[in-house]
Amino acid sequence: MQKVYARPAWCMNCHLCEVNCIIAHSRSRDLFRAYKRENLRGTARVIVEERLPLSVAVQCRHCDDPICVAGCISGAMVKDPATGIVYCQEDKCVGCWTCVAGCPYGAIRPGEKNGRPVPLKCDLCRETGEPACVAGCPNRALVWEERGAGA
Amino acid sequence: MNYVLIGNSVAAVNAVAGIREYDREGSITIVSAEKYYAYGRPLISYWLEGRVRDGNMPYRPEDFYTRYNVHVLLGRRAVKLDAEIREVCLDDGQKLPYDRLLIATGGHPFVPPIAGLTPDNYFTFINYDDARRLEAVAAPGREAVILGAGPTGLKAMESLVQRGVQVTLVELADRIWAPALDQEAAFLVASFLQDKDVGLYCNDTLVNVEGMAGGRLGLQLHSGREITADILVVAIGVRPNIELLEGLPAVTFNRGIVVGPDLSTGLPGVYAAGDVVAGNPPLLPHAAIQGKIAGRNMAGAQETYQPLPPYNALGFLGLHIISMGDSAAGGEEYAILKEVDPSARTYRKLVLKENRLAGALCINKIDRTGLYRRLLEEGTDVTPFRDEGFRPDFGLLSLPEEVWRQRLAE
Structure with a gap:
């Protein structure tokens, strides 16, 4: 399947992927409103890890047999059989965080939206096309591509 | 077929x-x-x-x-x-x-023989019908006793407390959820429950149940303590x-x-x-x-089930616990790394055995705990990065380069 791959050699630690992720998952799709009105600072679904000068963006790998899906007690977390995208049906999530304990990449964080639990994880911007982190990466340190089976 | x-x-x-x-x-x-x-x-x-x-x-x-x-x-x-x-x-x-x-x-549910216990004077808590039966009686101001302070008992406690029921837990072991929580962690959880006005009797169990006027139950504990309740839930195992x-x-x-x-x-x-x-x-x-x-x-495949170390996420009344492997382990063969903040009620512990992760326990600080779970599952030698374990930015980059490069490519 087509996934986002990080190319750490090209990452300059600008964190724009996180910002663009937050905007893409906001109601307003606007940076100012997302941060100041919707209070979404810190809710990125991609995490830029730093060991300067090294930095790299980490996000869900959309596993073939995702342990977050296997462990989900409510059936909220699913893998779309057609696209392979692993995503959470947020209205079904109860915030037990078994997915957080399961994810082998640490790519799911416990979050909250309007008083409801939300697992903060990459959904490859499944409703909009090209993932916002890739679209906004100024140095192609993130690429969205098909690398074949097992990749 | x-x-x-x-x-x-x-x-x-x-x-x-x-x-x-x-x-x-x-x-x-x-x-x-x-x-x-x-x-x-x-x-x-x-x-x-x-x-x-x-x-x-x-x-x-x-x-x-x-x-x-x-x-x-x-x-x-x-x-x-x-x-x-x-x-x-x-x-x-x-x-x-x-x-x-x-x-x-x-x-x-395992229900031990207890004098006076009859199918209509206690509840279990593993299926939908159990919850429906409890819903009918769990009214604000009522009192409940839950036998067993493991995950099932604690989740039953949470839902009853949220319905306004006064809950007391009775636990045979010397602490809450003994297989997963060590003494210090169990003490932290017990003090949290005390703040939430939940009763807890450890080292004790139920020996006799007696019907009383008004449908209440008289419960006699092994210690000689006598308590009364409207609701009795047995949650000691399956x-x-x-x-x-x-x-x-x-x-x-x-x-x-x-x-x-x-x-x-x-x-x-x-x-x-x-x-x-x-x-x-x-x-x-x-x-x-x-x-x-x-x-x-x-259907004809030939897959092998690789036993997966136990891992569990348990949250109640706003407290979150993630445990995996031998999370309560102690003793000489283990090296324990710990970071505790009693005032913030956070607790993180890694249990190492022969330089490999044997267990982990995290309370209220659970971000990215799945990284530990994978190290545990794969039996990775953590020697090169064991000091990174509690860094606030612990992540893939904490691992050896060939490991994180491989993981990013998955």
């Missing part, structure tokens, strides 16, 4: 998906003792406190059974298995022939439902059904998955993974 699945919970539902990956044509029949389509069992506590409604209980979308072409018999029990002619008898006399059979019958295979040759038991690496039972065409399997921690992820693999193998 004709598949019959006994049980309709997480293991069986995942087995259906596993079968259909390899066999789109075969007939699948599910025999469900409960009269509900599959629901996530751990949701019953959320339902009881009103955070999940009936409409969100189903584990899979409404069209799951039709989409996967599954025939479901609700409210039916399998009572006899004839492995010679490959046939299952149900409680209504119906006979189901099979080519492949899955035993995914789960477990039932036992595998193995009745269907008992007495059959070629099947071995060790509490649960002993299975081979492919999850077969020793009887031709018969597989088992989930809480009914021997040595399986009664945990949902493990049941789901086993169910999927058993289903695939029933």
Whole structure:
């Protein structure tokens, strides 16, 4: 399947992927409103890890047999059989965080939206096309591509 | 191919998906003792406190059974298995022939013999009907005693507290959830519960139940302590439902059904998955993974179930605990790394054995704990990065370069 791959050699630690992720998952799709009105600072679904000068963006790998899906007690977390995208049906999530304990990449964080639990994880911007982190990466340190089976 | 699945919970539902990956044509029949389509069992506590409604209980979308072409018999029990002619008898006399059979019958609450205990003066807490029975009586101001302060008892406690019930936990061990929590962690959790006005008696158990005026119960504890309550919940453990295979040759038991690496039972065409399997921690992820693999193998695949170390996320009244492996371990063969902040009620502990992660326990600071789980599962030597374990930015880059590069490429 087509996934986002990080190319750490090209990452300059600008964190724009996180910002663009937050905007893409906001109601307003606007940076100012997302941060100041919707209070979404810190809710990125991609995490830029730093060991300067090294930095790299980490996000869900959309596993073939995702342990977050296997462990989900409510059936909220699913893998779309057609696209392979692993995503959470947020209205079904109860915030037990078994997915957080399961994810082998640490790519799911416990979050909250309007008083409801939300697992903060990459959904490859499944409703909009090209993932916002890739679209906004100024140095192609993130690429969205098909690398074949097992990749 | 004709598949019959006994049980309709997480293991069986995942087995259906596993079968259909390899066999789109075969007939699948599910025999469900409960009269509900599959629901996530751990949701019953959320339902009881009103955070999940009936409409969100189903584990899979409404069209799951039709989409996967599954025939479901609700409210039916399998009572006899004839492995010679490959046939299952149900409680209504119906006979189901099979080519492949899955035993995914789960477990039932263990209720020890206690003087005065009768089926109508106590509750258990593992299925939807248990929650419905409790809902009818769990009114604000009532008092409940829960026998057992493990995950089931603690979740029952949470939902009752949220309904305004005054709860007291009675635990035989010297602390809350002893298999997962060490003394220090259990003390932290106990002080949290004290703040929430939840009673807790450890090193104690129930020895006598007596009916009193007004439907209340007089409860006598082993210590001699006497307490009264409106509601008694027994939550001290589950036992595998193995009745269907008992007495059959070629099947071995060790509490649960002993299975081979492919999850077969020793009887031709018969597989088992989930809480009914021997040595399986009664945990949902493990049941789901086993169910999927058993289903695939029933349909002709040759997959091996690699035993997955136990891991669990348990939250109640705003406290979150993630435990994995031997999280309560102590003793000389272990090295313990710990970071505790009692005032913030955060606790993180890594248990190392021979430089490998043997367990981890995190309370209220649970970000990225799955990274620990993978190190535990894969038995990685943590020597090169053991000092990184509690760094606030612990992540893939904490691991050796060849490891993180590989993981990013997955």
